Amino acid sequence: MAKQGIPSGPGAPPPSNVAYSSFVDEVAGRLQILEDTVSGLNSVMNRCHHQPPAPSPPTNVIAESATTDNVSSIVVRWDPPQPVPDNLQYKVYFAAVDESGYQPQGEVVFRICDATQTSASITDLSPRAHYQVRVGTVAGVVTESSSTPQVIETPDIIPSAPQNLRIEGTTPNTVTLRWDTPDIAGVVSSYVLYYREDGGGPQMTETVDPPTMFYTVNDLSEGTRYKFDVAAKSNNGEGPRSIPVEVKTIDFNPPHPLDLNCTAMNKTSVLLTWNKPLVLPGDGIIRGFNINYTDERYRDFFLFKTPTAEFTEAVISSLEPATVYYFQASSRTRKTFGGGGAVVMCQTKADSPSKPRNVQIELSRLDPPQLTIKWIPPYHTYGPLTNYTLHWGVKNGALRKEKIEPYRLRWDSDYLDDATVHEFKLFAVNAEGFGEPAIVQFTTPKRETIVPPNVTVDRVKGPNNTTMLRVKWDPPNQPVKGYRILYRKFEWVYTGRWKLKELNDPNALATEIVVDEPNYSHIVVVRGTAKRRTNPNFPMMGQMGGQMGNQMIGSSSSVMGGGRMGQGNQPMMGNGMMNNGGMNPGNMMNPMMGGNMNPNNMGSPMNNMGNMGNSMGSPNMNNMNPQMGNMNPQMGNNMNPQMGNNMNPQMGNNMNPQMGNNMSPQMGNNMSPQMGNSMSNPMDGPNMGGGMNQGMRGDMGGNMGGSISGPMGGGGMQMSGQGQGQNPFGGQMNMRMQG
Numbered sequence: 001m002a003k004q005g006i007p008s009g010p011g012a013p014p015p016s017n018v019a020y021s022s023f024v025d026e027v028a029g030r031l032q033i034l035e036d037t038v039s040g041l042n043s044v045m046n047r048c049h050h051q052p053p054a055p056s057p058p059t060n061v062i063a064e065s066a067t068t069d070n071v072s073s074i075v076v077r078w079d080p081p082q083p084v085p086d087n088l089q090y091k092v093y094f095a096a097v098d099e100s101g102y103q104p105q106g107e108v109v110f111r112i113c114d115a116t117q118t119s120a121s122i123t124d125l126s127p128r129a130h131y132q133v134r135v136g137t138v139a140g141v142v143t144e145s146s147s148t149p150q151v152i153e154t155p156d157i158i159p160s161a162p163q164n165l166r167i168e169g170t171t172p173n174t175v176t177l178r179w180d181t182p183d184i185a186g187v188v189s190s191y192v193l194y195y196r197e198d199g200g201g202p203q204m205t206e207t208v209d210p211p212t213m214f215y216t217v218n219d220l221s222e223g224t225r226y227k228f229d230v231a232a233k234s235n236n237g238e239g240p241r242s243i244p245v246e247v248k249t250i251d252f253n254p255p256h257p258l259d260l261n262c263t264a265m266n267k268t269s270v271l272l273t274w275n276k277p278l279v280l281p282g283d284g285i286i287r288g289f290n291i292n293y294t295d296e297r298y299r300d301f302f303l304f305k306t307p308t309a310e311f312t313e314a315v316i317s318s319l320e321p322a323t324v325y326y327f328q329a330s331s332r333t334r335k336t337f338g339g340g341g342a343v344v345m346c347q348t349k350a351d352s353p354s355k356p357r358n359v360q361i362e363l364s365r366l367d368p369p370q371l372t373i374k375w376i377p378p379y380h381t382y383g384p385l386t387n388y389t390l391h392w393g394v395k396n397g398a399l400r401k402e403k404i405e406p407y408r409l410r411w412d413s414d415y416l417d418d419a420t421v422h423e424f425k426l427f428a429v430n431a432e433g434f435g436e437p438a439i440v441q442f443t444t445p446k447r448e449t450i451v452p453p454n455v456t457v458d459r460v461k462g463p464n465n466t467t468m469l470r471v472k473w474d475p476p477n478q479p480v481k482g483y484r485i486l487y488r489k490f491e492w493v494y495t496g497r498w499k500l501k502e503l504n505d506p507n508a509l510a511t512e513i514v515v516d517e518p519n520y521s522h523i524v525v526v527r528g529t530a531k532r533r534t535n536p537n538f539p540m541m542g543q544m545g546g547q548m549g550n551q552m553i554g555s556s557s558s559v560m561g562g563g564r565m566g567q568g569n570q571p572m573m574g575n576g577m578m579n580n581g582g583m584n585p586g587n588m589m590n591p592m593m594g595g596n597m598n599p600n601n602m603g604s605p606m607n608n609m610g611n612m613g614n615s616m617g618s619p620n621m622n623n624m625n626p627q628m629g630n631m632n633p634q635m636g637n638n639m640n641p642q643m644g645n646n647m648n649p650q651m652g653n654n655m656n657p658q659m660g661n662n663m664s665p666q667m668g669n670n671m672s673p674q675m676g677n678s679m680s681n682p683m684d685g686p687n688m689g690g691g692m693n694q695g696m697r698g699d700m701g702g703n704m705g706g707s708i709s710g711p712m713g714g715g716g717m718q719m720s721g722q723g724q725g726q727n728p729f730g731g732q733m734n735m736r737m738q739g
Contacts, residue, residue, distance in 0.1 A: 055088060055137045056081035057145040058118075063133045065125075065154040067236055070184075072125040072154035078118050078135050078147070088115040091136040091144070094122055099130060101151055107132075128156040128187060128235070155236035157186040162230050165242045168214065172222035172252035172284040178214040179230055179242060188232045193217065198225035198246065221334040222252035222284050252284030254331035254338040257312075262346035267321035270346050273313045274329055286331045291316065292340065296324040305332070321351030322382030322430075353385065353428040353435035354378040361424065361440050367529075368415040368486065368500070369444040371422075375409055378428045378435060389434065391425040395441065400494060414497045415486060419446035450528030452476045452483070457524050460512075467518030472510040473526050480506050480528035487513055490521035506531065 058078040065074045076092060090112040097103045110120060125131065130153050136146035160182040168176040177193065190209035195217060196202065208215045211232070220226065229244040255277035263271045272291060279286060291304040291314055304316055309331075319325060324347045328340040356375040364372040377385070385406035393399040394417065404411055416422060422444065425437040452473035462468040471485060482504040488496050503511060515522060 054145045055085045055139040057137055057147045058090070058135050059147075061135050061147045061150065063150050063152045065131075065152050067127045067155040067157055070127060070157050071123070072127045072129065074122040074125060074131060074133060074152060074154065076120050076122070076133055076135060080115065080118060081137055081145075084115065085139040087139055089113050089138045090115075090117070090120075091138060091146075092120045092122070092133070093136065093146070093149075094131050094133045097130050097132045097151060101130075101132070103132060125154050127154055129154050156234040157184065158237050159186055159188055159232035159234055159239040160184040161240040162191065162232055162242045165228065165230055165245050167245060167247045170247055170249055171282050172250045173220050174216055174218050175220060175226065175228070175247055175249065176214065176216040177228055177230070177245075180213065182232045182239060185232065186234050186236075189235055190233045191215070192231050192233060192238060193228060194230070194241065195226050195228045197221070198227055219285070220249050222249050223335060224249050252333060253336075254284060254286045254333055255279070256331055256338055256341035257289055257329045258341070260327065260329045260341055260344050262327055262344045264346060264349050265315070267349045267351045268319045269315055269317040270319065270325070270327075270348060271313065271315055272327060272329070272344075276309070276312060277331060284333060287334050288332050289314075290330045290332050290337055291327060292330070293325050293327045295320065296326070319348050320380065320382075321348050322432075323348050350430065350432045351380075351382045352432045353382055353430050354380040355436040355438040356388065356426050356428055357438070359426060359438045359440050361442050363442075363444070364412065365415075366445065367447050368484070368498075369418055369447070370415055371413040371442055371444075373411045373413070373424060373426070373440070375426060375438065377409070381428065381430060382432065383430050385428055385430050387429050389427045389429055391427070391437070392422065395421040395423040398494070415500065416444050418444050420444050448530050450476050450478050450480055450530055452526055452528055455524070455526050457522075459518075462512070462514060467515050469513040469515055469522060469524060470510065471513065471524055471526060475507075475509065476528050478528065479531045481531040482506055482529040483508055483511075484527050484529060485511060485513065486525040486527075487515075488523055489515070489517055490523050 058081055061076065061078040063074055063076045065072060067073075074094070080088070092110040092112065093107040095103050095105060095107040110122075112120065120135075122131075122133070130151055132149050132151050134147050134149040136144050138144045162182050163180040165177060165179045168178050170176075175195075179191075181188070188211045190207055190211050193206040193208065193215055195204055195206075206215060206217055208230075217228075225246060225248040227244050227246050229241040231241045232239045257274035258277055260272065260274045263273075265271050274289070277286070286309045288309050289306045289311065291306075292301065293304070293316065294301045304314060306314060316325075316327075324345060327344045327346060328342075330340040331338045356378055359373065359375045361371055361373050364370050373390075387406055388404040388408070388411075390402045390404060390411060391399045392402070392413070400414075402411070420443065421441060423439065423441050425439050427434045427437045429435070452475065454472075454474040456472045458470045458472075460468050460470050469487065473483075482502065485501040485503070486498045487501070488498050501511065501513060513524070
């Protein structure tokens with residue numbers, strides 16, 4: 001085969017001569033049979049009895065190669081056999097082989113006679129060549145053992161720097177480079193391109209494998225200057241870099257997105273959609289899209305960025321409800337962004353407004369009490385306001401509802417109950433509904449009331465066919481400087497307002513009121529305006545009488561004597577008009593004590609109190625008045641709390657059943673038959689359409705208790721109605737209620 005020039009060894013191509021090829025195959029087969037036959041001779045043949053055994057081969061044989069200055073070497077290391085025989089020597093065998101392990105020539109042997117030397121260096125070898133290495137042990141002259149042969153490749157030389165690096169072409173995002181091979185190359189396995197932006201930035205690399213002589217670097221930034229160099233690499237490592245070159249990529253102004261559209265999703269979010277712009281290959285790379293937006297007042301400007309250019313929609317959130325926003329979309333590259341497209345207007349869905357701000361409440365009138373509430377608009381109206389709505393009334397009681405024009409920031413209340421906690425809830429309202437309310441409370445002060453007796457109201461015809469209420473009363477047992485008449489139409493659900501007529505004549509005993517709605521029943525309350533006196537005892541009498549009248553006859557925030565007719569479950573306090581069986585009308589204590597402390601009706605537990613009432617109401621008032629002056633502080637400080645805390649329950653438990661017709665608790669809840677008896681003269685009979693006993697039992701407690709509230713306390717009240725179908729009691733009604 002050598003003479004014919006035919007490559008030999010495993011993997012060699014077959015010869016072209018078919019006959020000779022078959023001969024070679026036959027010879028190879030016969031040689032294989034021969035080797036298989038004689039392989040067992042070593043185990044069959046007997047050794048001479050005087051021949052020593054071969055030593056064990058060395059262990060942990062390691063061969064390493066290196067190439068320096070185009071010269072390669074191999075270093076072999078091993079461990080000695082165990083046990084170490086006498087006269088131990090080593091033999092190092094090496095031979096050049098091809099990549100398949102074929103050894104064309106014989107081995108070179110190095111003998112090491114020093115048994116302590118366990119390494120050897122083989123030098124002057126060829127770079128990037130394959131060698132087979134093994135280590136043998138020898139003891140004596142004949143016997144020998146050897147390690148397993150190892151094939152090792154020596155490294156290639158390290159190439160020098162590539163030559164003539166140059167720029168072949170640029171686009172906005174690519175640079176193509178070309179170079180020549182290194183002067184000292186060996187076998188180059190790959191090239192490594194190094195580049196970075198001019199002026200700084202991270203070092204970036206591209207590996208050219210297989211090792212071509214040109215390369216295009218992609219994904220660069222447009223309009224940016226870069227510095228490039230290149231190095232060659234072999235299996236022994238990387239060589240030095242070439243001389244660097246600089247180049248700037250082409251600028252690119254990206255086109256804006258197309259067909260931007262906006263849709264409101266909810267109160268705080270909108271959905272934007274668009275189409276990608278057309279970009280030809282080589283024009284540039286769009287990295288993403290920018291959404292710039294602001295509200296209609298141009299207060300703040302915001303930017304939303306899509307992560308990549310694959311997105312064609314975005315949800316913009318955290319917006320204000322019922323607010324117009326303007327959106328504009330643009331495309332961006334790694335370094336810059338292009339011009340924006342058309343501006344799109346979009347309004348978020350509406351929400352109810354926030355609560356009114358800086359709500360202030362003040363007492364604008366003392367008698368009767370009247371409040372003024374002021375505020376400023378909500379911080380967020382979310383569109384135009386339709387109105388302000390105020391829910392107000394006695395705390396934990398019935399509420400009234402009033403609408404206020406959206407441009408008004410002030411509200412004046414109706415005349416209110418005295419010594420009462422009122423609650424006000426102010427809502428701002430837009431097209432979406434009610435917002436959160438602003439809540440304030442106010443406690444009206446307590447006032448002194450003067451109740452004229454025998455208040456009557458008659459309905460008469462006035463000039464020009466008008467309807468008038470003629471109100472009459474008797475002079476009270478206390479000096480006054482005038483009178484205040486409060487009146488309004490009667491409603492089961494209280495929606496109207498009280499009207500006020502003031503008389504500055506202390507001797508007036510009647511007045512006339514023109515009514516706007518004659519077909520409705522009306523409620524009239526008459527009170528005297530207190531006049532200051534120089535006699536120090538009289539205010540004490542009035543103070544004592546008021547306290548005793550309120551506490552002994554049922555101290556409640558809902559009695560008419562205290563300022564209102566109650567909420568449907570409180571007793572009503574009278575002053576003589578509620579009961580014909582009370583104390584002597586001439587008795588001076590009657591209007592102040594409530595007029596219901598007749599000792600004949602109070603029973604044995606209250607005999608002492610009844611005697612006190614008689615003595616205090618006797619004609620000897622002038623003689624007792626100084627004593628009353630002394631006694632009044634005692635009653636105000638000692639007796640009055642006792643009466644409020646101790647005697648009042650007795651009056652509720654003991655005195656109340658005795659008074660039956662006057663102070664029954666059923667009056668507050670249902671205005672039961674007892675009220676019919678106590679109001680018998682003015683309310684029973686044909687004018688009531690059958691009387692109040694059964695007709696008002698289920699209604700006057702709740703409905704009227706919620707309706708007839710306000711500053712009626714302490715005044716004479718008259719209800720007068722006329723006309724079938726308009727009077728809720730049926731027929732003509734002339735009902736007087738005295739608080």
